[in-house]
Amino acid sequence: MKILLEDTIPFGCEYLAPLGEVTTYAWQTLSKDAIKQADIMAIRSTTQINQQSIAPCPQLNFVTTATAGTNHMDTDWLDSQGITWGSAGGCNAVAVAEYVVSTVLQAHKANIINIEQCTVGIVGAGHVGTALSNLLDALNIHYKLCDPPLEAQGDSREFYKLQDILTCDVISLHVPFVKSGPFATEHLIDADALAQMSSSQLFINACRGEVVDEAALIARLSQENPPTVALDVFANEPNINRELLALCWQVTPHIAGHSVEGKVRGTQIIYEQICAIAGKPVQKKLSDVLEVLAPTTVALTNKDADSLTTEDLTALFLSVYDVKIDDAAMRDALSPLSTLSNDTRGATDDPAPALASQFSTLRKQYRVRRECSAYTLILPEGTSNGIKQQLMALGFAIHQ
Ligand SMILES: NC(=O)C1=CN([C@@H]2O[C@H](COP(=O)(O)OP(=O)(O)OC[C@H]3O[C@@H](n4cnc5c(N)ncnc54)[C@H](O)[C@@H]3O)[C@@H](O)[C@H]2O)C=CC1
């Protein structure tokens, strides 16, 4: 069995080599010859799968993506060719939820919102939206969910209309990018929705850039009283719109889901799918590859309280994941390219290709970022049970 493996899949060779003959590729240089030979393709979201990009593929019988999103695959065309496909739904839900919490805590620190009195509107209550709601429960932060497809299916949670979500202090998008049908999400956040947001609100997009009308967002950010915007995703990546970078409060290069655990869970999921196809037993597990961290000592300002003080919570959470480090790295790498003036450049100085290349490099060389669940905390003697429960609900282990 010949397996064509995208080189950004962590531990891809270690996982898949026992199952077949593995050839790796970089998405920028994927060759049609390699595809012609492949029985299985194991990809991430950077590989486009459609008739134009991969046909002819006479041997191919399974394509799977180690990511949650599937909009880079033309699944109707795969179905029409009798090529089965898979994905890794949920693999990085906690990573994205931690990205949102880190963003919300940074916005609190910057006095943009007040987490002690705010409501987070979550659009899309699937794997990511649910993981986020679990963290917000642990933080005692109020939230509202909006998910018309799940509501129609009879999900028993309480749901709100998008119109209600647009009035929340924080609006966070977690829907798939779907172009048509009753629940299409392309430009779900359009000029009209953006006009309803104001400067007291934080707007976060960590799903897909195309879910927001970027032209309308740029226009809104140039008007009076705009919302504060945090973008992890952009339309047409890696060819992102450079105007947006300067207008947003926070920008990150589509790394919300790129915790070590989020990526390796993706590998584990597609490995298990390929084991099933190859008729081989599942022999590897996450703990075979994830590094175990030594316990960390934590200082608390009020260990007797029922829950963490905002100060302790912010310090601890941001020590695990501070999203502003990613924002600074992206601005450092891309700002010199994005502020070049069109007037002073000749045609050959177009910064767009360099910008796209830098964006891709930032993603490929992303730092090691562990989820809360990787940390075992050594707490001060006598720390309250309430605080311990809260920390465990955030994913931490407590050293006994
Ligand atoms: N920035 C990043 O690194 C990451 C981005 N993503 C993106 O986030 C999306 C969501 O991820 P998951 O939660 O894992 O997917 P999921 O499929 O578990 O959940 C998506 C939810 O959105 C709901 N939905 C669909 N159309 C909707 C609409 N019009 N309005 C409101 N809700 C709607 C669905 O019913 C579903 O419950 C992915 O499709 C992917 O594009 C996912 C992981 C990482």
Ligand SMILES: O=C(O)C(=O)[C@H](O)COP(=O)(O)O
């Ligand atoms: O899982 C998803 O959906 C995502 O957006 C991933 O974080 C994308 O990661 P790459 O495939 O671009 O590595």
